[in-house]
Amino acid sequence: MRRKVLIEVLIKTGNVVAAMTVGLIIGGLIMQAYGYDALHAYYSLLRHAIGNPLTDPYPLTSTLSLATPLIFTGLAFAVSVRSGLFNIGVENAVYLGALGVVLASGFLKADTPLVLVIGSLMGLSLSILFALVAASLKVFRGVHEVITTIMLNWVAYWLVEYVRVNVFPDLRDPSKTIPVPPSARIPLLVAGTELSVSIIIAIIASLTTYFVLWYTVFGYELRATGINLIAAKYAGIKTSRFMIYSFLLSAVLGGLAGVCEVAGRPPHYSITTGISNLVGLGFDGIAVSLIGLNHPIAVIFASILIGALNSGVRGMQIEARVPFELVRLIQGVIVVSLAMPGVLSTFRKYLSIRRGRMEVVS
Amino acid sequence: MSYVLSTIINLLVSTSYAMTPLTLTAVGEITSERAGVVNIGLEGMISVSALVSVAVATQTLNPWLGLLAGVCAGALIGFIHGIISAYGKGAQIISGVGINIFALGFVPYMIIALWGVAGYKQVPEAGRIPRIAGLVSPIFIFCVLIAIATHYILFRTSLGLKIRALGEEPQAADTLGVHVERLQLIATVYGGALAGLAGAFMSLDWLGTITKEIAAGRGFISLALVVFSNWKPSLALLGGALFGSSWALTEWLKVLPGVKGVVPVTIINTLPYIVTLGTVAGVIGRARPPRKSGVPYLRE
Numbered sequence: 115m116r117r118k119v120l121i122e123v124l125i126k127t128g129n130v131v132a133a134m135t136v137g138l139i140i141g142g143l144i145m146q147a148y149g150y151d152a153l154h155a156y157y158s159l160l161r162h163a164i165g166n167p168l169t170d171p172y173p174l175t176s177t178l179s180l181a182t183p184l185i186f187t188g189l190a191f192a193v194s195v196r197s198g199l200f201n202i203g204v205e206n207a208v209y210l211g212a213l214g215v216v217l218a219s220g221f222l223k224a225d226t227p228l229v230l231v232i233g234s235l236m237g238l239s240l241s242i243l244f245a246l247v248a249a250s251l252k253v254f255r256g257v258h259e260v261i262t263t264i265m266l267n268w269v270a271y272w273l274v275e276y277v278r279v280n281v282f283p284d285l286r287d288p289s290k291t292i293p294v295p296p297s298a299r300i301p302l303l304v305a306g307t308e309l310s311v312s313i314i315i316a317i318i319a320s321l322t323t324y325f326v327l328w329y330t331v332f333g334y335e336l337r338a339t340g341i342n343l344i345a346a347k348y349a350g351i352k353t354s355r356f357m358i359y360s361f362l363l364s365a366v367l368g369g370l371a372g373v374c375e376v377a378g379r380p381p382h383y384s385i386t387t388g389i390s391n392l393v394g395l396g397f398d399g400i401a402v403s404l405i406g407l408n409h410p411i412a413v414i415f416a417s418i419l420i421g422a423l424n425s426g427v428r429g430m431q432i433e434a435r436v437p438f439e440l441v442r443l444i445q446g447v448i449v450v451s452l453a454m455p456g457v458l459s460t461f462r463k464y465l466s467i468r469r470g471r472m473e474v475v476s
Numbered sequence: 477m478s479y480v481l482s483t484i485i486n487l488l489v490s491t492s493y494a495m496t497p498l499t500l501t502a503v504g505e506i507t508s509e510r511a512g513v514v515n516i517g518l519e520g521m522i523s524v525s526a527l528v529s530v531a532v533a534t535q536t537l538n539p540w541l542g543l544l545a546g547v548c549a550g551a552l553i554g555f556i557h558g559i560i561s562a563y564g565k566g567a568q569i570i571s572g573v574g575i576n577i578f579a580l581g582f583v584p585y586m587i588i589a590l591w592g593v594a595g596y597k598q599v600p601e602a603g604r605i606p607r608i609a610g611l612v613s614p615i616f617i618f619c620v621l622i623a624i625a626t627h628y629i630l631f632r633t634s635l636g637l638k639i640r641a642l643g644e645e646p647q648a649a650d651t652l653g654v655h656v657e658r659l660q661l662i663a664t665v666y667g668g669a670l671a672g673l674a675g676a677f678m679s680l681d682w683l684g685t686i687t688k689e690i691a692a693g694r695g696f697i698s699l700a701l702v703v704f705s706n707w708k709p710s711l712a713l714l715g716g717a718l719f720g721s722s723w724a725l726t727e728w729l730k731v732l733p734g735v736k737g738v739v740p741v742t743i744i745n746t747l748p749y750i751v752t753l754g755t756v757a758g759v760i761g762r763a764r765p766p767r768k769s770g771v772p773y774l775r776e
Contacts, residue, residue, distance in 0.1 A: 202696075247753070257756045258765070261700040265749040268693065276742035400516075401573040439585030446520075446578025450556070453571035454564050 130405065130419070130452065137451030141444035145436060155434035162429025163422035173425065175309035179379070181414075181421030183208070185316040186371035187399025188406060188413040189323050190364040195408045196327060197360035198340035203248055203263030205396025206270035207241035207368025212376035212385055212392055213274050214240055214369075216291045219298065220282035229298035230377055238369040244270060245365035252361075253354045259361075267396075274389055284384060293383040300378035312374035317414060319367060324410040336360060371395055405452055423448065485611075487724050492616045493682045495720025497522065497674035501698035502705065502712040503623050504670030508554075510630060510707060511663035512643040513561045514568045514770040517553070517575025518671050519695025523688070524579045525550040525675030527586055530686040533603035542603060543615075543676045550672015551665050558664030562657040565772035576695075584688040597686050605681040615677045620713065622670070627709040639663055643766030646773040656773055671695070704756060707766060718755060722748040 142152035165173035187204050194201035214237020218229045244266050251257040277291065284290040300310045327333035338346040339356040347353050375392060376385060385391065402420055406412035423445055430436045501518050508515055515521075528549035533542025553575060560566040584595060591597050607613055630636035641649035642660055650656050674694070679686045701719060705711035726747045729735050735744070 251753075251757050255757055258703040261703045261756055262753060264696050264700040265753045267696075268749040269746045269753075272742045272745040275745075276740055279742060280740050397573060397576070401570050404567050404570050437585060437588070439581045439583075439588070442581025443578055443585060444581070446574050446576070446581060448574070449577055450560070450571050450574030453560055453566040453568070453574060 126407065133451045133454050134419075134448060136454070137448030140451065141447045144444060144447065145440065148440060150436050150440070151434060155430045155436050158429035158433035159423075159426035160429075161426075161433070163426030171304055172307055173429075175304050175307040176425040176428075177418065177422045178313055179308040179310065179421075180424045181417040182310075182313045182316050182378075183371040183375050183395045184398055184402045184417035184420055185313075185320055185414055186367050186374065187396050188402035188417055189320055189399075189410055190367035190371070190396075191399045191403040192406070192408040192410060192413055193323060193327070193336075193363045193367065194360050195403065196340045197336050197356055198343060199252075199259050199357060199360055201248070201259055201263055201361065201364050202396070202400070203245060203259070203266055203361075204364055204368040204371075204399050205394075206244050206263070206267040207365045208372040208375070208392050208395050209267075209270045209274045209389055210240040210244060211237035211369030211372025213237060213270075213277060213372070215294055215298075215373055215376050216277065216282060216385055219294050220292055225295040225297050227297050229295055230300070230373075233294070233298070233377070234370075234373045237373050238366055241365040241369035241372075242362055245361040246358075249358045249361035253357055271389060274385060278385055278387070278389075289387040290382060290384040294377050298377065299383055300374060302380070308379055310374070310378035312378040315370065315374065319370065320410045320414050323363075323367070327410065332359075368396060368399075371399075401449060401452075483728075487721070487728060489611050490724035490727065491717065491721040492612065493720075494723040495716040496613065496616045496619045496682070497678050497694055498698050498701055498719055499623055499713055499716030500619050500674040500677070501671045501695065502701040502716065503619075503626050503709045504667035505698060505702045506705065506707050506709050506712060507626060507630065507639065507670075508663045508667035509702060509769045510643045510766055511639045511660045512646060512766065512768050512771065512773065513558065513660050513664045513667075514572070515554070515557055515575075515664065515667060516569055516572035516699060517557060517579075517695075518572075518698055519691045519693070520576040520579030521550050521553050521668055521671040522675040522678070522691040522695050523583045524553060525672035526679035526690045527583045527675075527686055529672075529676035530597060530599055530603070530679045531586070531590055533680055534597075534600055537600065537602040539603050539605045539680050542680050543605065543673070546676025546680070547669050547672045550675065551669040554665040554668015554671070555661070557668065558661040561664065561772065562660035565774060568770055568772075579691075580688075583686075583690075587686065587688065595688050599680055599684045599686070603680065604684055605677075607681075613677070613681050615673070615681055623709045623713040623716075630709065640766070642773075643769050646768055650773075650775070660773075671698075674698075700752070703765070704752075706764065719748065719752060722751040 138156065142156065145152040145155055162173050163177050167174045187208060190204040190207065191201065215230065215233035218233030218236055222229050222232065248259055248262040248266060251262050252259050282292045284292050300312055303309045303311055303313070327337060335346070335351045336356045336359060338349065338351055339353045343353055372392060376383065382391065398420065402416045403413055405419070406416035427441045427445060430441050431438050501522065505515060505518060525546040529542040529546030532545035533539050536542070557571055557575065560571045561568045587597055588594060605613065605615065630639060638649060638654045638659060641654065642656060646656050678690055683690070697719065701712055701715050704715045726744055730741055730744050
């Protein structure tokens with residue numbers, strides 16, 4: 115039994131690796147076509163994603179720090195998928211979690227750890243409030259969560275922009291909100307890097323989610339709601355209630371991503387113009403969750419994979435002089451190729467067909 | 477009196493512009509989702525097509541060639557997505573996210589590579605689509621026609637029945653001899669072409685410029701519109717009008733004396749979304765998606 119699971123994990127990992135290789139090859143061809151040295155670029159990607167952690171911890175910590183918010187948003191999306199919902203509202207939960215911390219920094223005007231506590235509570239309450247709108251419209255009015263969450267994402271977006279422009283702008287640099295005060299910041303794990311304690315919170319969150327989903331009655335009923343709504347209903351599970359719970363859990367996990375980003379990432383510790391430091395984290399979480407097959411533990415590894423790409427990208431810019439935009443383009447190609455889950459399986463099938471044919475011929 | 481009249485005409489015209497890209501994209505996505513393929517890369521497709529159409533239109537100074545190029549660009553991305561989804565049985569959502577990331581890099585890179593400017597390029601007057609009576613865009617009229625035509629095809633022809641069967645029960649369709657993968661691919665290419673037209677419309681007609689943020693969330697709003705319209709192209713037209721008019725009203729409110737400078741623009745910007753939320757909460761009931769939409773079809 116255990117061996118079977120291991121083999122399955124190996125095949126799935128192999129598929130991801132194969133898909134990535136395909137993406138990297140296509141990306142390399144594009145870079146060559148535009149006149150950049152692809153091998154050099156990939157070498158610098160690797161150096162800046164992992165490097166040699168013994169001599170210089172920066173690349174690896176950068177990968178892990180960029181993976182941190184994705185663990186949260188990936189988990190948030192995984193929880194919603196497990197309950198049968200397609201909750202795109204993780205994006206607004208991230209914005210609102212961060213907004214809470216900024217609001218607390220603005221209102222309290224004091225340099226105390228209390229700002230982080232009150233800020234997180236405010237942020238999570240805001241994201242829960244938004245999730246409740248989507249959840250109650252879903253449960254009581256049958257409005258599909260895709261509409262409500264996309265609309266709520268935009269409402270949240272403009273609300274945060276309102277605070278950035280009109281309420282708490284940084285007077286020295288109006289492109290940002292006021293920063294979180296130093297003693298309310300999440301401490302760094304490794305000094306001089308971007309890796310903060312947030313990653314430990316993220317891993318705890320993912321272990322907790324795993325435990326709750328697979329080892330408690332609550333989690334069982336939540337997953338049952340997602341696997342077969344009607345069967346779950348007839349089994350006496352209050353499915354509407356579990357949909358609401360799932361929305362709330364996603365809101366909390368997404369909100370934590372926002373809190374940890376704004377209170378835990380140097381150097382800004384604030385929200386920047388157009389929410390540029392947060393936009394897309396929720397959507398990337400969707401991809402992370404799906405690459406990790408919506409499993410809380412696998413989400414950690416999927417996040418590190420995407421985190422490594424995001425971190426290595428910096429190296430491609432600095433060392434191989436590949437423009438940021440082109441790097442982004444190649445990243446897109448790689449993600450598209452990750453969508454092909456069965457590269458390895460397809461290849462194996464193709465091989466076996468060929469082998470079969472050869473046997474017939476001989 | 478003439479002030480009221482001109483305001484109403486202005487609002488109607490801006491509604492027609494705002495609704496066109498949303499409706500076109502949504503109608504395409506409805507077709508593709510009815511065939512079982514979800515594409516959340518619409519946002520990226522709109523901006524890539526907008527760029528390609530401007531590139532061709534500024535080269536040839538022929539807006540129609542530009543338009544065609546935009547449609548082809550959208551169709552091409554749709555083709556790739558369709559190959560991955562229909563034939564590769566891949567994860568459609570990941571592919572869509574990848575398309576969006578690709579566009580995030582491709583569009584600004586090409587703006588710099590083609591014109592040597594960062595992030596912004598005006599379309600020359602000769603490259604812009606002429607307007608009927610100086611007001612109405614021919615693409616708006618095309619958009620209304622295509623929504624009605626798609627609705628007719630989906631619900632009144634045997635081709636439409638086959639497409640819908642793919643989204644509901646592909647196995648049944650397969651048993652009856654429908655080419656599941658081929659038809660899914662065609663539907664996805666159609667969806668891509670319409671998203672491409674939407675992008676080309678925005679750059680060559682409506683805005684007359686290309687920026688890296690040209691799509692501005694319209695791909696995602698179109699996704700919401702798909703659900704809003706309960707996967708019916710005719711309702712997408714209506715929903716598009718609702719979204720479009722609330723957008724037009726918002727822009728009108730922003731410059732209205734007494735509002736301008738008093739109410740922050742950021743707050744006014746939330747209005748279209750709140751209006752939509754209110755409408756779906758109050759008017760629209762339960763929507764039912766195609767049962768197998770987004771699920772790869774695997775033969776046993």
